[in-house]
Amino acid sequence: MTDRFYNILGIRPEVSSAKVTNNMSEDEHFQNKTLRPILKLQNNLLIAVFRNYITKHKNTFYSLTLEKRLQYIENALQKDIKFRNSLKGIIIGQFTVEEYEIYIKNSSRLNKRMMNMVIVRLKDQIQLFESPVVLV
16 A cells, blocks of 8 residues: 555656745645646556547637637636546546545545646647647
């Protein structure tokens, strides 16, 4: 059991901008200590999952203007419950048991933070979604 704890924490990247201080709220502390490193770790997977989402939705994303693409990302994560739950699973699966126990106490607020962070992350990397990726 403790091996999983140390293995999970051991593979997480450092996020130098994610400061943790004593005067932070519990949610903000969890965001900076747990969510930010996990999102950084899972970034390539989140991009691949969103590319797959675009493909499964007939590639309409690629015909949109930049402004509409940004809105598409927001809508996908806010309104498509199955997709949102899939993304949450990708992130929650990287929690330690202790982090999960903190998460379940505040899951509603933390889910909102988590999805907002994923939205920002995808929007900040929108250039990665310029055209369909052709796999050979």
